[in-house]
Amino acid sequence: MHPFTYTAQPARVIFGAACLQQLPSEITALGARRALVLCTPGQRALAERVAGLLGERAAGIFDRAVMHVPIEAAREAREVARQLGADCAVAVGGGSTTGLGKAIALDSGLSILAVPTTYAGSEMTPIYGITEAGLKKTGRDPRVLPRTVIYDPELTLGLPVALSVASGLNAIAHAAEGLYASDGNPIMSLMAEEGIAAIGRSLPAIRRNPADLQARGDALYGAWLCGTVLGHVGMALHHKLCHTLGGSFNLPHAETHTIVLPHALAYNAPAAPEALRRIARALQADSAPQAVFDLARDNGAPVALKDIGMQASDLDRACDIALQTPYPNPRPLERSALRQLLQDAFDGTRPA
Numbered sequence: 001m002h003p004f005t006y007t008a009q010p011a012r013v014i015f016g017a018a019c020l021q022q023l024p025s026e027i028t029a030l031g032a033r034r035a036l037v038l039c040t041p042g043q044r045a046l047a048e049r050v051a052g053l054l055g056e057r058a059a060g061i062f063d064r065a066v067m068h069v070p071i072e073a074a075r076e077a078r079e080v081a082r083q084l085g086a087d088c089a090v091a092v093g094g095g096s097t098t099g100l101g102k103a104i105a106l107d108s109g110l111s112i113l114a115v116p117t118t119y120a121g122s123e124m125t126p127i128y129g130i131t132e133a134g135l136k137k138t139g140r141d142p143r144v145l146p147r148t149v150i151y152d153p154e155l156t157l158g159l160p161v162a163l164s165v166a167s168g169l170n171a172i173a174h175a176a177e178g179l180y181a182s183d184g185n186p187i188m189s190l191m192a193e194e195g196i197a198a199i200g201r202s203l204p205a206i207r208r209n210p211a212d213l214q215a216r217g218d219a220l221y222g223a224w225l226c227g228t229v230l231g232h233v234g235m236a237l238h239h240k241l242c243h244t245l246g247g248s249f250n251l252p253h254a255e256t257h258t259i260v261l262p263h264a265l266a267y268n269a270p271a272a273p274e275a276l277r278r279i280a281r282a283l284q285a286d287s288a289p290q291a292v293f294d295l296a297r298d299n300g301a302p303v304a305l306k307d308i309g310m311q312a313s314d315l316d317r318a319c320d321i322a323l324q325t326p327y328p329n330p331r332p333l334e335r336s337a338l339r340q341l342l343q344d345a346f347d348g349t350r351p352a
Contacts (some may be wrong), residue, residue, distance in 0.1 A: 001186065004184070007232070017154050020053070021053070023150060030148065034084065034086050037061045038065055039093050040094075043063075054090075059081075062080050062081075073103075078107060090112075090114075091113070101144075106144050116223070118156065119164070119167040126145040128144045161300055162300045169257060171226035171227065173239070175230075176265060179274075180268060191229050194282075195228075197222075199222035202219035236268070241264060242256050244322045245260070261292050262296075267338075270331065304347060
């Protein structure tokens with residue numbers, strides 16, 4: 001076994017159907033008195049429900065979270081929290097809302113309690129991302145890690161099937177790259193394989209019956225594990241590409257991860273055979289890149305960048321940006337091969 005260092009991230013997880021009802025007591029456990037509820041415009045109704053649960057402890061609702069956390073939105077939310085005298089924030093929703101909560105915590109030190117309604121996994125990480133002047137900048141800081149996470153599968157029942165699949169594959173990407181991370185360790189590898197397996201079996205079941213609470217629970221369980229992996233080890237080429245495509249070309253986050261992942265795995269396959277073998281085993285398949293591609297295609301998620309707003313004329317620029325300050329990666333970054341990867345992802349070509 002290779003030498004490794006394992007440092008656990010502190011986190012409190014509440015998991016189970018209807019466990020949202022425990023929110024008031026969890027706010028009390030944080031020692032907080034006034035919570036600003038964060039959400040996207042489309043989840044205002046759920047945010048109002050959360051505020052209703054909190055009663056007088058709800059300082060207000062900020063419903064302008066958007067993907068990739070533009071710095072302007074982060075500054076506005078911080079100011080609203082200050083004006084309302086909030087001493088914590090409840091982030092209700094997916095990665096966009098969690099990301100906004102992290103941006104607030106980064107400068108203010110406010111405690112964050114996350115209530116995920118997708119399978120993004122961001123709630124389990126100290127990683128933040130803020131987009132400024134067309135570039136998404138990411139970093140790690142323990143101040144942004146949510147103090148408590150409430151996983152209630154009932155809150156994901158309304159997540160559309162296509163978005164459920166894309167969100168689940170986004171989570172799989174975290175675990176997949178954790179299996180060949182330069183700072184990986186056996187504990188994270190166990191979590192990664194289990195998380196991939198849980199999501200892999202849940203997505204077809206959700207497609208067959210979106211109201212299947214057991215399948216929704218499996219997906220959320222897998223997202224927890226995959227997000228934990230993301231929070232403990234570094235990521236590689238796949239995440240660099242997705243940050244580039246999302247932050248610089250404003251592509252939707254989960255769908256971008258879904259489309260790029262099989263091609264990033266194929267790129268790294270020669271240099272990370274054991275990781276690819278474990279991914280394939282988790283998905284009960286022979287080829288990890290093909291299994292991931294098929295999981296998306298067969299369950300209604302997009303498989304081509306051209307179908308989510310990417311322009312062919314921007315592929316060269318995307319390649320140039322991705323080659324700047326590259327992440328550690330099992331296979332060295334080669335421009336021609338990377339450009340071909342982007343072309344295959346743009347066209348939606350099934351990996352060979």
